[in-house]
């Protein structure tokens with residue numbers, strides 16, 4: 210690994226139990242109580258839950274009926290996405306004070322490259338403390354921070370830091386990395402995990418002992434990836450959104466999805482991740498592309514161009530559903546779904562007051578559209594697709 214890379218300071222910041230924490234922030238009578246945010250009390254799934262609810266064994270993506278059995282005194286609140294997005298904007302504004310290199314991963318999570326900020330603000334640890342302090346003081350919420358010299362390790366570190374903490378990967382990376390179970394590795398789903406277990410491998414340390422050629426023979430390209438991760442290597446850069454040509458998101462599922470209802474929920478979730486990023490960048494796109502990877506690993510894409518521009522979540526959702534109908538999704542099991550918007554241009558040409566008013570109007574429209582979509586589809590238990598995908602694994606992370 211080159212030395213420059215080792216010298217980077219990357220933070221992974223992740224809000225604790227974000228949706229549930231916002232509910233407790235807005236309604237102080239909920240503080241200290243088990244709070245569940247999610248769909249209908251009997252039919253939906255848990256989208257988020259407070260740490261108090263987790264003590265009862267409740268976790269994200271669990272069916273709501275099971276959650277309320279485990280914790281009958283839980284207070285169940287509906288998802289208020291536009292409020293969470295508003296809080297998210299405040300949180301990201303804090304992140305932006307310390308570096309321009311902010312790469313959002315979702316509404317409550319981001320990578321920050323603070324290498325160039327150290328001279329001004331101190332070490333990675335100092336910067337993480339300042340950010341945590343600002344978010345706590347100004348917004349009233351807890352954000353956990355992982356610190357490392359690359360994205361992969363920083364993300365592992367923030368999990369270690371939760372709740373409400375900081376964790377810096379030690380100089381001796383192995384002391385931290387090698388004891389971790391293999392399921393913590395990025396990209397290792399249940400299928401690969403079973404294969405690794407069948408080879409007698411349980412921890413990253415076990416994986417480290419495998420020869421590269423053996424892993425590559427067994428797992429192909431993914432083998433080389435595993436080899437690098439077992440050494441804590443990750444050369445990906447933090448990509449701030451202004452430098453990119455398209456905005457998109459995709460999810461690989463841990464089990465194949467066979468029904469179109471679920472795929473539509475996943476689509477909505479993907480759009481919910483993409484739409485706020487368009488808004489933050491203040492851009493619109495003209496081409497929407499849907500990507501579908503089937504369980505046999507064949508991949509198709511379908512695109513639609515709208516010359517007038519695509520900017521609203523409901524427009525994107527309608528188009529994406531039409532594109533989905535043009536694939537074999539549902540007839541063939543689906544392993545991955547992605548959407549992206551390309552041919553980006555600035556959303557507002559004007560300046561000054563008029564522009565500000567337009568921008569505000571555009572934001573309100575988007576938030577209303579998201580809420581309408583939630584009303585329409587909320588009963589299926591709309592929730593982050595990664596949570597959906599983690600349902601089988603029963604992960605309690607957030």
Ligand SMILES: [Mg+2]
Nearest residue numbers: 223224317607
């Ligand atoms: Mg979080």
